[in-house]
Amino acid sequence: MSTLTISLIQPDLAWEDKQANLDLFSEKIRGIGVPTEIVVLPEMFSTGFSMNAEALAETMDGPTVEWMRGISAAYRVILTGSMIIKENNKIFNRLLWVMPNGQTGHYDKRHLFSFAGEDNHFSPGNKRLIASVKGWKINLQVCYDLRFPIWARQQVNDKKPEYDILINVANWPEKRSHAWKTLLCARAIENQCYCIGVNRVGTDGNGIDYSGDSLLAGPLGEVMYHCNGKEDVFTITLNKQELEGARKKFPFLMDADQFRILKDLEFPAE
Helix, strand or coil, rough: CCCCEEEEEEEECCCCCHEEEEEEEEEEHHCCCCCCCCCCCCCCCCCCCCCHHHCCCECCCCCCHHHHHHHHHHCCCCEEEEEEEEEECEEEEEEEEECCCEEEEEECCCCCCCHHHHHHHHCCCCCCEEEEEEEEEEEEEEEHHCHHHHCCCCCECCCEEEEEEEEEEECCCCHHHHHHHHHHHHHHHHHHHEEEEHHHHHHCCCCCEEEEEEEEECCCCCEEEECCCCEEEEEEEHHHHHHHHHHHHHHHHHHHCCCCHHHCCCCCCC
């Protein structure tokens, strides 16, 4: 059974200062110091959770994407995190999945945080992204998606779950940290997967405080890592055999309801 080594970076982001944030992450990635295969950054890692979308948006050949490709190639890691992308006259909160060979996948945040007006500045995505690495399947999501369990719900085909790890990158405020931690564990339990949430610390330009609380939960909901209130870089090696053992001992997914996500998630052209 394969292993997979993942590094989680919980930073204090500089508000709308792309260069300062990219310099920060360059330093932190350089300092990891042990072999790793995936490096996870938080939501809007280059700007903070800003609604100044038009001014901060970049294209897929812009400097931040090029930085990601350069880091991925230099350190031979998959690099993931979300940023503000403009494409086809729309702006997305887009999670990028950048591989060392330069190939790039992406997931556009499906659930936009209307409480903060995100839906007024960004367009929603309508497709999930499940990446594949060394035989592991990884479902990639962004922040507010965590509150909508159907979007993460594991489907089982031919007795095989569709993914093994759920990664959620976020700017989740401290005042709702209890919900964040609870929902990460819930998604792990109900989908019998590893669930990783990577958040930020500090205070953003709107005066909103963040406690981090980046967390890794195992397939039975056990907390394997949690960090509160400070910057941190954490690296862990996950074992596929341990995941398969939990699923075999408690085969809950085999009793799950069958379902499908209907076409109404395909939004008409504007």
